[in-house]
Amino acid sequence: MVFSEEEITHLYRIYKTVLQMLRDRNYVISETEVNMTRQEFTSTFGDHMKREDLVISRSYKNNPDDKIFVFFVNDAKIGVKTIRDIIQRMLTENVFRGILICQSPLSHHGRAAVSEMASKCRLEVFLEDELLVNITMHYLVPPHQVLTDAEKKALLNKYTVKETQLPRILMTDPIAKYYGLRRGQVVRIIRPSETAGRYVTYRYVV
Template sequence: MSTPEQVSRIYKVRKTVFQMLRDRGYSVDDSEINMTRQQFTQHFGERIKRDELFIHKSKEQDSSDQIYVFFPEGQVGAGVVKNLAQRLKADNIFSAIVVAQNRLTAQAKHGVEEVNKLIRMEVFEEKELVVNITEHVLVPKHVVLSNDEKKEMLKKYGLKDLQLPQILVRDPVAKYYGLRRGQVVKIIRESMTADEYETYRLAV
């Protein structure tokens, strides 16, 4: 049986995943985000089977754009990565998030790099998702621009994308939003002299 602490931890992690998916434009019900700890236990039981935590979602604006979220049990090695990649290929799914209990093995990391040549597989450790980083008081609002919005913004200010300040794709907030290299994020901050002001960052 999972300990109460373990159940609470994975409950919080899964809630953050749902919030993250919604913030990326996937269709997520309020009931999934607002599920209580008690409802979570009633649904999954006290003995959590991680494969039952699996999530499958589609984009709000494009139902063909789908993503799988896996919660593999134990240490994630190269074999696990290979099996997940095979499932994605069989189901014709090109995006996935893997929520690992611990750090991946070196072989698994290499496997993910190979998988990402064909599809997109992101990896988060549980500890990265226990708390939703975007809800921290010091983290301003981030809005990922579409390609058209990026072009319009660059034209408006007479800039090239490489002239923008940068944000690393491995930055925790960039990871949360799934930023890819070349994408631009608008950051909205409160101002002492105005209601808010906007800045832009290029993901590198």
């Protein structure tokens, strides 16, 4: 199968957003990769590229053993077998976090297959259309910073509050999905302020 110029541009934009997303999650991504041009993308993967060729494997900056896979699938509709094969590959290679990029939403059985393995590995699911642009680069989206466990503890002690008393952000929120936030984490949001220069708020992930 040969992709049209429009389809190659479509995949290039998605691939670039995924690299930016991994970088923002503190995985090892070089500036050269993030700044890859469309021509370099085509030169790397060829005119006859398949989505499976775009698979990405990266290590976490602070822990080389903590890895993540990103899978692209050719099939417009992904079956349960494909999901199980992907999860089996992750487990075989001792990778316990993955991202699946789909052309269309998973079926009920597909979502169930992902949930069944949640105790062994975490597979996040994104639609291609969700990654055509990097939402964190929109001028209306303020910077978000994920707190470490130590930073979260210090914040709660400083204000003598329980985590559940903080304002909330849903795991399904586009920003929470972008950063791969999990329940119980806290994110710092920095907004501009005309009086103070900046205004900092926090959100608890539910």
